[in-house]
Amino acid sequence: MGRPTVAGVMSRAVEAVRSLAVLYRAGLAPIPRLDEGIRSIISTRRYGPLAGSVKIAARRDPHSVGLVDERGSLTYTQLDLRSNALARAWAARGVRPGTTVAVLCRDHRGLVLALLAAGKLGAPVLLLNTGFAKPQLTDVAAREKVRVLVHDEEFTDLLGDIAGVDRYLAWTDSTPPADVPTLDDIIAGSDDHPLPAPPKPGGLVLLTSGTTGTPKGAPRPKVSPFDSAQFLDRIPLRVGEATFMGAPLFHATGISQFILSCALGCTVVVRRKFDPEATLRGVAEHRCTALVLVPTMLQRILDLGPEVIGRYDTSSLRIIFVAGSALAPEVGNRATELFGDVIHNLYGSTEVAVATVATPEDWKRAPGTVGKPPVGCRVELYDEHGRRITRPYVTGRVFVGSGLAFEGYTDGRTKETINGLLATGDVGHFDADGLLFIDGRDDEMIVSGGENVYPVEVENVLVEHPDVREAAVIGVPDDEFGQRLKAFVVVKEGAELDADAVREHVRNNLARYKVPRDVEFLDQLPRNATGKVLRNSLE
The missing domain is CATH 3.30.300.30 (ANL, C-terminal domain)
Structure with a gap:
């Protein structure tokens, strides 16, 4: 690796200043309270972005509500203390830094507490997709060397072939079996005092969709608070608001926005299963300013029709954040007509995280666009010979550079790179204004x-x-x-x-x-x- 150039150093310095400005605008850079900023950075580096953020949020306002699910609400302080108890109980049962904890859960407090406890122990968490079949789950658990398995009762039969793991039930709808402890039971019987920080954060392992075989594991070890600026640069989330999380937390979209909402000290509202009308009801009840969805969820909300949608006061919404697959222009336009100029269309992937974001202004100018790269991101197009495409309206392969990008799959493989940028597997084009459009997958032509x-x-x-x-x-x-x-x-x-x-x-x-x-x-x-x-x- 060559020595850094003056231009490269200057570019990174300018990017850092821009990132700090974005964080300040969102309320995450507590200037002039630099001591609080330093404390936040230290906490995040010690425990990871989620557990670190919950600790800071609990310190900032001990009584603020951090999570609302179907069992009620938990403050950030309660999340912090209960995850301390779970971490101590797991440590007594042999969970150590580096022990892989897998979770197969719907969106609820059990999943969140498992993520927090693992973070406090330095244990990597493997987020399993609730839509996977039994063979996929079994293969992934073996490949990733899972030692602790946290799951909802409804998925018990899917996990029957996974051996050699300690099992815990995160959610039950009936009397739990005597041979599998529940998270609630072991939390109730454990000390909730703080734990010493692990040698390093455990991080998260996300899985690809697995539509072409066994899902690949994509680790996310990044912990820099500056990486948050990539989202906040073009999505106006703010400290102390409320987010309704429709997208599942096992997905890159859901977990990234959940972590960011916790970093902002927001109230996060979740449900175990998506229901379009219940989503509108939750937005109205909790005065949510942001709604995080995948496009099919937005489609299902729109299909309720204006009469049903009109029963709920959604005037608090400033952001409908959509990601995970292509948002059709017709769907985005209908949403704009009903909810106003709130559509934020993100393009990214499990591997590169965020690449571009279309703001409401971008969308109105060019429906269907995925927008422009935020601070810290770079997007370039290349032809089949590896030559860069710079002319508008010429389709090429999409390559992305991002501070949140992964560094390779858990099996040692990685994505193709050009000029330090990762291939997304998509093809697209820029228009004359520099807005990106995704034309499809390069293997679906x-x-x-x-x-x-x-x-x-x-x-x-x-x-x-x-x-x-x-x-x-x-x-x-x-x-x-x-x-x-x-x-x-x-x-x-x-x-x-x-x-x-x-x-x-x-x-x-x-x-x-x-x-x-x-x-x-x-x-x-x-x-x-x-x-x-x-x-x-x-x-």
Whole structure:
């Protein structure tokens, strides 16, 4: 590695100043109380971003509510003390720094307390996807050398093939079995005094979606408070507000926004399962300023219709934060009409974390955009020969540099890099204003009769039809053209639509070679727990 250049040092210094300004604007840089700022940095570095943030929030305001779930509310002080007790109980049972703790839980206090306790012990936490099948869970647990398994009672049967682990129940809906202790029981029987800091934070291990095989583990060891600026630069979250967390916490979107909300001392409202009307009710009841969703959740809220949505006072919302998969222009526009200029569309991945964010102003100017990189992020496009693309409206492979990016999968593999940037696996283009658009996955491009087609463009046109609720497009083998387009369409309740009308709608809006030859109607699209379409299930 070469010596740092003067230009490189200056660039990093400017970026640090910009980051500090962003943190100050959000209320995270307690100027002139530099002692509090230093204490926050030390706590985060010792315990990790989540456990460290909860400690600071409890110190800042011992009575502030940190979490609301279906069992009620917990203050930051209660979260801190109960996680102390859990950490001490686990330590007595042999959990040490480096012991891998896996959690398979819905969003509730048990999951949060497990994350906090593991952080205080320096134990890495593996966040398991509640939508995974039994073989995937078994394979991942073996590969990641899981020694402690925390799960909800409903997932017991999925975990039957995982051996050699200590099990704990985080949530039960009936009388728990005598042979598996509950978190509540061991917390009640343990001392809640603070623990000495571990040698280093344990960090989190997120999992890829696993749509093409066994999910890969992506560690997230980053603990710098400056990394928070990447989100806060373009998303106006503020200290002491309230966030409704619709996105699951095992997903990169959910856990990143949960940690950031805790760092801001916000009240975080969660539910075990997403329900669109209950979400609106929660936003209204707790006066939430931010709502964190994946696009299918936003679609389900919009499908309630203006009459139902109008029953709830959502005027407190300043931010609807959407990430995890593509947000169709039609969906974002409908949300803007109903909720105002609040859409913040984030683009990133499990590996690179945040890449770009579209603000409401960006969205109004160019619906469908994922915006621009925030402070600390860099996005560049490259062609198939590794040459950088700088002209607008030219599609290329997307590469991202981010302070929150991972450093490789747990199995030793990593993503392709160019010029220090990680490949996201997507292709996209910039417009003349520098706004990024994602055109699709680079492995989903359909070549039909020599023409390149990315499914997302056709899908976005399909959902603009007034009778279409959602749609997916894939390529299927064709003797004459190599591949032809096949559309899977879900029609809105009460609407009637036939294949000819679908094809005519696309023909009126896109080039002839982008019109699906085949159209199949479904009751719903197959999706994973974070709303991504399972294209391998379509044929």
